[in-house]
Amino acid sequence: MIQHPLYLWTTAFLLWVGVFGATGVIPQKRLALDAPLGAVVPNVFDSYLGTDVEISPEEQRAAGFTNYVLRSYVAPVADGEEDASASRVPSFTVYVGYYDSQTQGRTIHSPKNCLPGSGWEALESEMATVETPNGPVSVNRYLLQNEDVRALVLYWYQGRGRVQANEYLVKWDLLRDAVLRQRSDEALVRIVVPLSGSEEDSFRLAQSVAETLVPALDQALPS
Numbered sequence: 001m002i003q004h005p006l007y008l009w010t011t012a013f014l015l016w017v018g019v020f021g022a023t024g025v026i027p028q029k030r031l032a033l034d035a036p037l038g039a040v041v042p043n044v045f046d047s048y049l050g051t052d053v054e055i056s057p058e059e060q061r062a063a064g065f066t067n068y069v070l071r072s073y074v075a076p077v078a079d080g081e082e083d084a085s086a087s088r089v090p091s092f093t094v095y096v097g098y099y100d101s102q103t104q105g106r107t108i109h110s111p112k113n114c115l116p117g118s119g120w121e122a123l124e125s126e127m128a129t130v131e132t133p134n135g136p137v138s139v140n141r142y143l144l145q146n147e148d149v150r151a152l153v154l155y156w157y158q159g160r161g162r163v164q165a166n167e168y169l170v171k172w173d174l175l176r177d178a179v180l181r182q183r184s185d186e187a188l189v190r191i192v193v194p195l196s197g198s199e200e201d202s203f204r205l206a207q208s209v210a211e212t213l214v215p216a217l218d219q220a221l222p223s
Contacts, residue, residue, distance in 0.1 A: 026178060026182060027182060028102070028103065028182055028184050029101065029181075029182050029185075030100040030101045030185075031101070031183065031222040033067060033220045033221065034219065034220055034221070034222060035219050037069040037217075038052065040217060040220045041069050041071060041096060041213065042212060043071075045208070045209050045212060046208070048075055048076070048091055048092070049076065050072065051072050052069070052070065052071055053070040053072050053093070055068060055070055063097060064099070064105075064107070064109075065097035065098055066100040067097075067098045067100075068096060069094070069095070069096050070093065070094070071094045072090040073092050073093065073094070074090055074091055091194075092192060092194075092205060092206065092209065093191070094189075094191055094213065095188075095189070095190045096189050096217065097187060097188045098186075098221070100185050101183075101184050101185055102184040103184075108157070108188045111188075115142075119146045119147075120144040120146045121144065121145050121146070122144055123144065123150075124141075124142070125140070126141050127165060128140075128154065128207070130154075130210045130211055130214065131211055132163075132214045134214075134215065134218075137156070137165075137214060138156070138165045139155065139156040139163075139165050139210060140153075140155050141153070141154055142154075143199060149194065150194070151193060151194045152193045152199060152203055152206055153190065153193075153206075154191045154210055155188065155189060155190040156189055157186055157188060157189070158187050158189055158214065158217055158218075158221060159185050159186035160177055160222070185222055189213065189214075189217065193205055
């Protein structure tokens with residue numbers, strides 16, 4: 001079926017208008033969080049205990065987020081073991097970076113592009129499904145390796161009433177909302193599980209964390 005040229009031009013026009021809207025030509029609303037990220041992201045997942053990790057000012061400026069939480073979780077100490085939490089390898093980490101608006105030079109950096117630059121090689125990538133109280137959502141699932149260390153990563157984009165993983169749909173939603181709603185607020189959510197056992201065990205752990213995290217973040221992110 002041949003599409004009418006007017007349709008093609010209209011689609012191209014909307015995309016370009018959206019690009020300009022997202023980069024500051026159309027003023028964007030700057031929406032504050034409804035609640036602090038650190039208050040809605042649980043300090044405890046099942047029996048894993050979380051500790052906040054500070055991101056350096058230089059890294060904060062490079063990332064460009066408005067608010068963030070980075071939390072490292074360790075498994076509970078078994079009976080008879082000595083508690084040395086500071087030196088224990090984390091079972092997983094949770095990162096949420098919130099942008100109250102996205103403009104030219106200040107947008108979410110996709111892990112798909114950032115992780116290879118920090119020494120991580122993607123061995124496998126696919127979409128995965130996470131069940132939430134509001135229904136299933138899709139997330140990105142990556143298996144990464146850095147020298148002899150492997151990790152499983154789940155990440156997605158959440159905000160403006162959506163949970164999205166597909167990078168193209170994320171961009172389209174951003175451009176459309178920038179034009180029609182003058183909104184470009186969004187959060188990048190990432191769970192990293194260093195592989196100490198099987199990949200499937202690590203995935204089940206990450207999936208369980210995501211199932212709790214998605215509805216928890218809805219309490220903080222503007223709808």
